[in-house]
Amino acid sequence: MLREATRDAHEAAEASAGMRRLLAGDLDEAGYRELLAAQLTLFGEWEAERREWLRHVAPRWDYASRANALEGDLAAEPVADTIGSHPSGSDAPGRAGGTLDSAEAWGELYVIEGSALGGRLIVKMLRERFPHLRHRFYAIGERTAPWRRFQAVLDGELIGEEAHRAALNGALAMFARFQRTLQDHAAHV
Template identity: 40%
Template sequence: MEFRRSRMSLRAPTLAGLIEADGVVSRQRRNAARASTALRFLQDQPAVSPGAAMPAAGHLPVSSMKSDITACLPHVVLREQTRVEHERVEATAAMRHLFHDPLNVSSYAQLLRRYLELHAAWENRHATWLRGLVAVGWTYESRLPALECDLESLGDVSEAPVRKFESVATLSAWGALYVIEGSLLGGQVIARHLAGRFPAHPHRFFNLGSHRPAHAWKDFQILLDAALASPGDMRSALSQAKETFALFQTMFEALPANDRDGCIAQA
């Protein structure tokens, strides 16, 4: 997930702050804080009649127009309009434990198994669509091998049940993919913390984004913007992005109380 500023404790560093300190967040973030009004900008522009004189170049608010148009891009709208849902995920106890308390092996394995359940269900549901992304220039890397490797290294080799997801339109999968691909940014920060706690384990799942080129996230955003070309497409993707964040939140909150509390126990 592309993690953002949290309203959690002021005493502890937030995930968004850690990511920003590591220089992971795209510079485009500084250009778009007005997504809620940006969509109205283009709709409110007066039509120019055929043959009408255009305003003088010096009278065009170029910088303002550029900023508002940037805020209309689908990836920016998704980021701004899912901010609340994203912060709810960051505020879960399981997410806090990843950064501010020492995990034990059992708790770490339980968390990875939740991830495996979620990703297995989603990848199975959209397998054909994910394979077809190659045609538009994107190769989706399955999260399952990395999760299975990490669980095996922790001594957890049981089979994960595949949970059912509600049926969604194929195009709306772009909204879920935005959340899933964006999570690689925060995953790299999480991996560095886990490496200090469990140096003998590979942490392949959280390290998945480390081998990608620096421009990979920007490339994905360009493809996303091209795919969500109509208001209907955008609404569908936004709904699915919100649902995906909610699934992550539910996944973390569903951890048994003893596992959440066990996160502060020693291995």
């Protein structure tokens, strides 16, 4: 359902000037680093917004922090790959499972995890173009659990029409954030 309902938003994000320049190999190293920094802003904000929710869902899905991967790509020293562990002995407070807000967050995560699939293709090109750089962010798809497993978790989390609507709203909002980030970056390079 999400794939069909977000097809146009997905295509618009992929067609953004920033993504076209990346895929065409039109970014020099400085432009590529600026793109990574723009994405760090996006994922840093999202992960901060959803921190407690991500901790709550950790037993069902092991989210690899995109912000940490991006920091690792931009920094000289390695950075951890996880957002944090589930607090022992209690449920994490804040945005948690079982609510429409949670369904919206699952929709957002659908877009993020789906982008890791494309990242596996992009990282091959980046490794050839910039072999001296790390590329941890675009390589996340090589280290995360298979997409089919995520889809199964998503199917178990999104029960009912209201949850599907909330997830769709979250997915569309996340595609819009991706598109804005890629367009804003292209306008500044």
